[in-house]
Amino acid sequence: MSLSTALERLAKYRTNNTRASQKTFEQGCLILKSGPTTKLGDEGWAFLEQLALASIDVGRLDISDECLKQLAEKFPRSPRVDVLTGIRMEATESPETVLQYYGELLEEDSANAAVWKRRISVIRRTGKLEKAVEELSLFLDTFYTDVEGWLELADIYSSCNQYTHALQALSHALLLAPQNPFTFLQFAETAYTSGDLPLALKMFLLVVEMGERGASPDAPPTGIQIRAWLGVKLCARRLVYSPHVSSASDTPVPKTIKLIDELATERVLAAYGGQKETGSKHVTDWLASR
Amino acid sequence: MSSSTVSLYLDPQIRDWVLFPITLVMILVGILRHYVVILLQSSPEKQTREAIREQRALIRSQILRATSSNSPAPPQFYISISRHLSQAFAAGTYLKDGPPKGDAPPTPPNPMDPAAMDGMMAGMKTQMVMMVPQMVIMGWINFFFQGFVLIKLPFPLTLGFKSMLQRGIETPDMDVRWVSSLSWYFLNFFGLNGLYRLILGGDNSADSSRDMTASPFAGNAQPGAPQDFNKLFKAERDNLEFSEGLYTWIGTGVEERVLRNYGKLPPA
Numbered sequence: 439m440s441l442s443t444a445l446e447r448l449a450k451y452r453t454n455n456t457r458a459s460q461k462t463f464e465q466g467c468l469i470l471k472s473g474p475t476t477k478l479g480d481e482g483w484a485f486l487e488q489l490a491l492a493s494i495d496v497g498r499l500d501i502s503d504e505c506l507k508q509l510a511e512k513f514p515r516s517p518r519v520d521v522l523t524g525i526r527m528e529a530t531e532s533p534e535t536v537l538q539y540y541g542e543l544l545e546e547d548s549a550n551a552a553v554w555k556r557r558i559s560v561i562r563r564t565g566k567l568e569k570a571v572e573e574l575s576l577f578l579d580t581f582y583t584d585v586e587g588w589l590e591l592a593d594i595y596s597s598c599n600q601y602t603h604a605l606q607a608l609s610h611a612l613l614l615a616p617q618n619p620f621t622f623l624q625f626a627e628t629a630y631t632s633g634d635l636p637l638a639l640k641m642f643l644l645v646v647e648m649g650e651r652g653a654s655p656d657a658p659p660t661g662i663q664i665r666a667w668l669g670v671k672l673c674a675r676r677l678v679y680s681p682h683v684s685s686a687s688d689t690p691v692p693k694t695i696k697l698i699d700e701l702a703t704e705r706v707l708a709a710y711g712g713q714k715e716t717g718s719k720h721v722t723d724w725l726a727s728r
Numbered sequence: 729m730s731s732s733t734v735s736l737y738l739d740p741q742i743r744d745w746v747l748f749p750i751t752l753v754m755i756l757v758g759i760l761r762h763y764v765v766i767l768l769q770s771s772p773e774k775q776t777r778e779a780i781r782e783q784r785a786l787i788r789s790q791i792l793r794a795t796s797s798n799s800p801a802p803p804q805f806y807i808s809i810s811r812h813l814s815q816a817f818a819a820g821t822y823l824k825d826g827p828p829k830g831d832a833p834p835t836p837p838n839p840m841d842p843a844a845m846d847g848m849m850a851g852m853k854t855q856m857v858m859m860v861p862q863m864v865i866m867g868w869i870n871f872f873f874q875g876f877v878l879i880k881l882p883f884p885l886t887l888g889f890k891s892m893l894q895r896g897i898e899t900p901d902m903d904v905r906w907v908s909s910l911s912w913y914f915l916n917f918f919g920l921n922g923l924y925r926l927i928l929g930g931d932n933s934a935d936s937s938r939d940m941t942a943s944p945f946a947g948n949a950q951p952g953a954p955q956d957f958n959k960l961f962k963a964e965r966d967n968l969e970f971s972e973g974l975y976t977w978i979g980t981g982v983e984e985r986v987l988r989n990y991g992k993l994p995p996a
Contacts, residue, residue, distance in 0.1 A: 548777040580781040582788045609805035613791055616800040637802060640979040643986050644800075655990050687804040692983040697992050705990075 444468055449481065452488055459495035466492060467501065483512060490522055494529050502526055517543075521552045528556075533564045551581050558590075567594060578610075585614045589621070592628065601632030602686070619648045619662055626669055629687075636689040639673035639698075642666050658708040667709065671702035671725070736906065738877065746909065747878045750869060754916045757861045758924055758934035765933040768853050773846060778824045782957050785822035789813050789964050796971035798978050806975055814968050817961035824957070854933065866913060870896075873909040881905040 444465040451458055466489035469478075478485060490505035506526055509519050520543055527536045540557040543550060554577050562570040571594055578587050588611040595604035608625045615621055626641030645666035649659075659667055677683060678699050681691050692698065703725055710721040775783075792809055799806050820827035875897055885893070885904045894902065896910040907915070924934040987993040 547774055549775055549780050580777055580784070582784055583791070606805060606808070609801040609809070612800040613795065613809075616795055622800070640802075640982055643982045644979055647982055647986055647989075650986075650989060687802055689802065689979075694983055694987060694993070697987055698983055701987060701990055701992055 441469060441472055445478070445481070445485070448485055448488060452484060457495070459492040462488060462492035463496045463498065463501070470501070470504070483509065487518070487522060491525065494526060499526070499529060502529075517547065517550055517552065521556060524553065524556055528560060533560050536560055549580075551577075551584070555584075555587065562590075562594065567598060570594060582610075583614060585611050585621075588614065589624075592624070596628060596631075601628055604628050605632065619645045619666075622648065623662060623666060623669075626666075630669065630673065632686065634686045634689070635673045635677055635683050636685045636691050637687045639670060639677065639692070640689060642669035642673060643698075646670065658711070659705055660709075664706075664709045667702055667705040670698065671706055674699035674702050735903070736877070736880075738880070742876065742878060746873050746876055747912065750865075750873075750878075750909065750912060751916060753865060754913070754920060755923065757865065758920055759927065761857055761861065762924070762928050762932050762934040764857050765854050768850075768857065770846070770850055776824075782822055782824040785817075785957075786960060786964055789817075789968055793967060793971040796975045799975055800978055802979060803975070803977055806977070807972070810968055810972050810975075814965050817965050817968075820958060820961070822957070822961065862917070866910075869909050869913050876909040877906045878909050878912050879907045881907060 448462060448465060448469075450456075451462055466485070469485065470489065486505045486509050490502040490509070493499070493501035493505070503526070506519070506523060509516075509522065513519050524536060524539055524543070527539060537557065537560055540553050540560065543553045544557065547553075554573075558570055558573045558577060561573060571591065574587060574591050574594070578584060578591065581587065588607050592604040592607035592611065595601070595607060605625065605628055608621065608628060611621050612625060622641055622645045626638045626645060629635075629641060630638035643666075646663065649661075649663045649666065674695060677691050677695050681695065683691070685691075706721060706725060710718045792806075792813065796806075801809065816822055877897065880903075881893075883905070887904060889904050892914075893904060893911045894906065894908045895914070897908045920934075924932050928934055984993060988995055
């Protein structure tokens with residue numbers, strides 16, 4: 439593979455935020471061996487950062503050290519390199535050392551969001567969930583627009599069975615990225631787990647509605663749609679038999695619940711009906727059972 | 729004067745020693761200015777956590793309000809967020825220096841605040857870099873080439889352009905197509921931006937005519953400009969209440985919309 443195509447592909451990874459560490463690492467090494475990166479111009483530095491991260495991912499710390507050295511020489515005292523150094527430290531050092539390093543960085547510049555986020559992730563990893571939640575809440579109070587942060591908070595809450603709190607965190611994520619059906623799906627599933635079936639049903643239906651724009655109603659559902667329809671079916675089949683289920687959010691059970699149940703059955707069958715595999719039998723059995 | 733007979737002959741020396749030098753000098757000065765401005769740019773001031781929190785607090789309510797008429801958040805969650813923000817704004821939780829104390833009159837923002845001064849100084853510096861060379865060039869042209877006719881435009885123009893194209897020459901009946909040296913300077917001054925964009929890329933700081941309109945004292949362009957956030961927060965509370973009235977959840981009636989789409993219900 440030629441150098442320019444490798445570079446091009448790596449640049450594409452960067453813009454699309456693709457992690458693909460193994461591939462990045464292989465192609466990055468090729469470029470790194472081919473000569474000094476200073477020849478690549480400004481793009482070379484972004485490439486070095488990318489390669490450093492990828493090589494930490496695949497466990498080749500020697501390569502990442504090399505990248506870091508070049509970056510640190512070029513950009514002394516850059517907060518971005520500082521974060522990268524921190525990530526490199528996380529790979530080998532004890533969490534205490536890393537936390538201390540991040541603490542020092544934050545003392546210098548208390549508003550460095552990237553360092554702050556890394557610090558929270560390390561805290562979470564060491565198992566101090568309470569402290570992680572506290573820090574993360576403080577972080578989100580300052581940097582409200584960080585969707586990842588809200589999703590992480592919801593994840594921490596869900597892992598401790600605090601579903602109401604998780605839903606609250608997710609509602610912020612919904613407000614920030616109302617165009618992302620996956621956040622809706624996560625909200626729906628969290629609501630389902632917390633036992634708020636009417637709310638979960640509505641949210642599953644919203645995912646369905648978001649996905650079906652522009653698609654013909656006859657085509658079998660794909661991808662996220664299948665999961666959403668399965669969710670609709672899960673909620674609907676229980677709501678049909680006990681329509682007066684309690685809802686923590688006071689969401690009313692729709693009057694057309696029977697129709698929804700039928701439609702969900704139809705759609706799930708459409709998704710699995712075409713295949714002559716064992717999976718389809720399980721699905722029909724599941725649909726036939728109560 | 730008929731346009732077919734050429735009434736004036738220009739010495740080619742004027743082209744070589746006046747027209748080209750003026751253009752060249754102006755281009756070079758623009759490029760030089762671009763690099764000097766880059767050198768002069770001070771790194772952005774680091775802000776404390778509290779300051780960022782204060783600045784971004786308004787964004788929270790703006791995000792909430794932006795989708796309020798079709799909000800993705802279910803009613804219970806929307807109302808709790810909205811009420812929480814409203815209370816926080818009323819109590820001044822988000823203010824950098826903590827909630828205001830009692831009835832003490834708010835101190836007026838100090839115009840000599842060092843943070844604001846820095847921003848102003850940066851603006852002044854770029855202004856100076858722009859003004860000084862332009863003044864020198866203008867003086868140079870006025871001193872050496874005053875009253876020179878440099879070039880003849882290849883297309884006819886109406887008399888209205890006379891003051892624009894023949895500045896510095898007081899001849900009432902000369903053809904408008906002749907351009908004087910001072911006017912050539914102004915044409916370059918305002919017209920070279922396209923060339924700079926080709927040479928230096930999109931966001932260059934070589935174009936000086938743009939800075940003419942921007943005053944270094946215009947406060948809104950600088951992040952460090954003092955703002956009375958307490959007042960802004962109080963105003964935002966009304967907006968929040970207003971949006972709460974407009975609020976509808978997109979989940980309302982979603983089952984009917986889905987059923988209609990699949991033909992299970994008659995279309996509305």
